[in-house]
Amino acid sequence: MLSEDTKTVLYNMLSKLATLPAEAIRPEMKLFGRDLALDSLSGVELVTWLEQQFGITLEDLDVDLSALDSVGSLLRFINGQISERWTGQLEKVAAAARLKEGRFGVEQVLLHIREHPGATSRELAAWCSLPTPTIAALRKELHQAGLVGKEGKGAFLSPKGEALLETFYPSWAGVSASAPEPYGRARQSPLFAELTERCRALLRHRPPADTQLDQAKCLPETAAARALLALENGLLAGRRLAFLGDDDFTSVAVAVLGDMLAEHQAAGPAAITVLDIDERIVNTLTELAEQHSWPLLAYGHDLRRPLPADLLHRHDGFFTDPPYTVTGARLFVSRGVEMCRPEGFTAFLSFAPKGPDEMLAVQADMARMGLYLREIKPGFNRYEGGSLWGNQSHMLVYSSTTKARPLLTTNYEGQLYTAEFRQPTLRQR
Amino acid sequence: MLSEDTKTVLYNMLSKLATLPAEAIRPEMKLFGRDLALDSLSGVELVTWLEQQFGITLEDLDVDLSALDSVGSLLRFINGQISERWTGQLEKVAAAARLKEGRFGVEQVLLHIREHPGATSRELAAWCSLPTPTIAALRKELHQAGLVGKEGKGAFLSPKGEALLETFYPSWAGVSASAPEPYGRARQSPLFAELTERCRALLRHRPPADTQLDQAKCLPETAAARALLALENGLLAGRRLAFLGDDDFTSVAVAVLGDMLAEHQAAGPAAITVLDIDERIVNTLTELAEQHSWPLLAYGHDLRRPLPADLLHRHDGFFTDPPYTVTGARLFVSRGVEMCRPEGFTAFLSFAPKGPDEMLAVQADMARMGLYLREIKPGFNRYEGGSLWGNQSHMLVYSSTTKARPLLTTNYEGQLYTAEFRQPTLRQR
Incomplete structure (x- = not known):
């Protein structure tokens, strides 16, 4: 599932549960009581679906009681969960590859792979100012995590890696890995x-x-x-x-x-x-x-x-x-x-x-x-x-x-x- | 005297003393003994001229015994003297205006005046990230030092200020006051x-x-x-x-x-x-x-x-x-x-x-x-x-x-x- 589709997927599900066209759904609408006014059966269905679709459990929902308040708060909650898992996953990758830069360092490497599909470890080392062995270790971890594939010597983002990276660093918004500029x-x-x-x-x-x-x-x-x-x-x-x-x-x-x-x-x-x-x-x-x-x-x-x-x-x-x-x-x-x-x-x-x-x-x-x-x-x-x-x-x-x-x-x-x-x-x- | 003319002025003088066309003079030529082979009378004339032209005294020359070795070493010595006086003058200006950035801060202000002749104190304050009263105090000191003039509210470099600044920050070499770039x-x-x-x-x-x-x-x-x-x-x-x-x-x-x-x-x-x-x-x-x-x-x-x-x-x-x-x-x-x-x-x-x-x-x-x-x-x-x-x-x-x-x-x-x-x-x- 591409994470930028979270909103579409969620709105479609809510539309089905509330028997309302997806286009009519607004972030400020309440899920229960009024607006979508889901009944308890729909509520159970929603929670089950959240677990199947996003791996979000009842315990997760218990932590943030406002998650099920409105359409907008639920969408934010789901995005927050995806983000936390991504962060945790990248922190693990960084630790396993002994990358001292942590999650941000891994993200820089992924950004460079997105910009230069097929980049070699040596090229990535140069662009990211990291030692080549560290890049090699990182690529191994990212491969195991299903985020990066390879073809010959070159590294490519997997569809999952591409989708997750796009969530945090949307390329259509002009976010790239190129060197920072003063202004x-x-x-x-x-x-x-x-x-x-x-x-x-x-x-x-x-x-x-x-x-x-x-x-x-x-x-x-x-x-x-x-x-x-x-x-x-x-x-x-x-x-x-x-x-x-x-x-x-x-x-x-x-x-x-x-x-x-x-x-x-x-x-x-x-x-x-x-x-x-x-x-x-x-x-x-x-x-x-x-x-x-x-x-x-x-x-x-x-x-x-x-x-x-x-x-x-x-x-x-x-x-x-x-x-x-x-x-x-x-x-x-x-x-x-x-x-x-x-x-x-x-x-x-x-x-x-x-x-x-x-x-x-x-x-x-x-x-x-x-x-x-x-x-x-x-x-x-x-x-x-x-x-x-x-x-x-x-x-x-x-x-x-x-x-x-x-x-x-x-x-x-x-x-x-x-x-x-x-x-x-x-x-x- | 424009300081970028130092070389021309010096070569003309040496040409006169050595009765040699100025075009024939090279930096590696010795002043005494061989090459230009100045005699003691010419030597005295040269030293007198150095004092009149550049305010360089015998005591100054005594500090650096290699100053009178070759054409190149003399030119460098003169430039060094001009530079030291400029530095001393700007350090005094900075101290009098209580500019904590010292000489480099004064030079930044001068560079901005060169790029924007007629700039007001307020504009200079914005460009240099300095308080307006500091700029005003600086302009007063620079005016007294004969480096900056004014017309209405605007600041202008004097010919002397222009020439000295050009020596250290040659505009023809692309040196400017604009904001630094990453590379x-x-x-x-x-x-x-x-x-x-x-x-x-x-x-x-x-x-x-x-x-x-x-x-x-x-x-x-x-x-x-x-x-x-x-x-x-x-x-x-x-x-x-x-x-x-x-x-x-x-x-x-x-x-x-x-x-x-x-x-x-x-x-x-x-x-x-x-x-x-x-x-x-x-x-x-x-x-x-x-x-x-x-x-x-x-x-x-x-x-x-x-x-x-x-x-x-x-x-x-x-x-x-x-x-x-x-x-x-x-x-x-x-x-x-x-x-x-x-x-x-x-x-x-x-x-x-x-x-x-x-x-x-x-x-x-x-x-x-x-x-x-x-x-x-x-x-x-x-x-x-x-x-x-x-x-x-x-x-x-x-x-x-x-x-x-x-x-x-x-x-x-x-x-x-x-x-x-x-x-x-x-x-x-």
Whole structure:
């Protein structure tokens, strides 16, 4: 079964159970009670079918009680399950081949095979900057997993490998394995223009910037580019993304990109978690999420306080555009690291340093947190209005290592926002 | 006086003193004794002229006894003096405007003014990612230094500013202020093709790779791209560059680029210092330098030993492509940091990590040495032959901060080369 058909397959099944044309089914429709109004017999049939079709058991469903709430939540749940199995499978492959880059490394190899069908181990080694023996070991594991076949010396994706890779790195959306570009391939995506326009409309709902909280809203095209950056890093389909502070509404861009992917029968994000100190932002995001049936949950939270336990260790990556102080980066990234799966994640840090020494201090902190810098995109982020800082910042893409750990886990009582550094007595008053 | 005319002006003066047509003068010609064979009266006239024309005093000449050796050495000496004054002037401007980025930061602002004559402080702030008040302070200092004028709100380079900037960042060579690209603008330079061809011929002299020393020779186009990378970072004209290990002969590419710049009446490097453990490399480089009258000195030196005192603190940047071990990077970069001027320098580190944890360890070491990562160019370096490592490596561009210091300064007795890690008993035998 091709995973991009999940939606079609599910809608067909629901249409049969509810005796309703598949075209009439909408994501916001409830499965039980009203809308599709399935009876208990249909419910049993649905659960049995889920197990046969996707290997999803009743125990799986028990973990997420909202899975059977609406059509959209069920589709997201299925995509999340497929994604988790894919992740687990690739992590096993990486471990068996002793690939230190983990799942992301395996995905890079698969992307190169997709772009160059018939590639030899030697060629793959060159393109992926990996030793040839590691590639050979990987190919063996991927072959056993049924994801990659061979013909002579050349490697080919199996239909299953092709379908799964397409779910996470949709080629029609311009996601490829070619070398990263400074402003990001993101902006070259065929989805960029439409996503920017859709963001432009929605980002009008952002509350006015509160400069005491170092808020400065990014341009709609920046929010769109960030969402596409997550996509090209394989962090959209069936993944869980966290946003540590989001006055930019980047989470909205990710949710909208998820909708656009769904319109192409591809999987969007499994969960979007936003933490922000500003209740205006939390309320607006919550309203938008309800209106659009997004898998987005926004929490009012002061990141100086420890995180709620149920948000820890469950995300595949996070975005943060913290106060541009060394402390701001250290604190927000610490919280982000805690929210992510220790098995591997990606951190997207927007930052504009005040000189080399501050950049050094931030980079030293990131290294202490076991994150290594994989890409620097100067001027990737552009902001509205007349800030002193030239209205742009770097996008720094960090990868986790086995040494990933937060520097701060308890309450933080020191200075954080720029205004506090400028007025050292503020917190004493 | 336009500084790119230095060569013309000097050759005209020497032609007058030696009663020889200017076209007949060659860099390798001796000033005294033979060739131009100036007498003592002409010598006095030359020294007086140097002071009037360039402000170079007898005391300046005393510091470098080889300055008056040949036509080429005198030209290099003059360019070096111009470069040192420019550096000193820009460092003063940076200090007065409290620009933490130092000279390199001022040069970035000047480059943007060159590209956008009439730019406002606000525009410059956006392009350079600096606060508007800092730009305003800088413009005031640059105005006082006679480098930048204004018209309304717009900034313009003065003829002097234009000429000096052209010396260090020649626009005809494709050097610009636009955002860096992953493979480097280097390869888009109009000089790239010719430089690569000239390198291809000269790099044939490289001795066969000694894999016990982790040697793997880069392609001629990589050597050329590295030299152009130094140029676009303002590290060619009148600068001193160090090479910590150079089986690649990148120093040759830099020397050849210097020749090409000289053919365009522009200044090449003041000094190229190469340290290598391999006497074959030292001897070949020394022979080539003599043949071509390059300002290149190669020393046989095991970098596990401390550096000779007279090489310390005098370079503006260094290249190293160390053994791809954490220790290799730490040791070679430590030595490089010691060779550079503490006021500010650039480090070009070629490296291919064996997985995220190793990349993290290297990045953590660099941060401990007070260097911050400014650019990551994946796959910038390509190598000959069939190494296991896919024949390519990253180019990492680091900038120094006020915290720059070497991690290792004494003898290093541990393992260094990959072969030693693979055969842990090697050093005991």
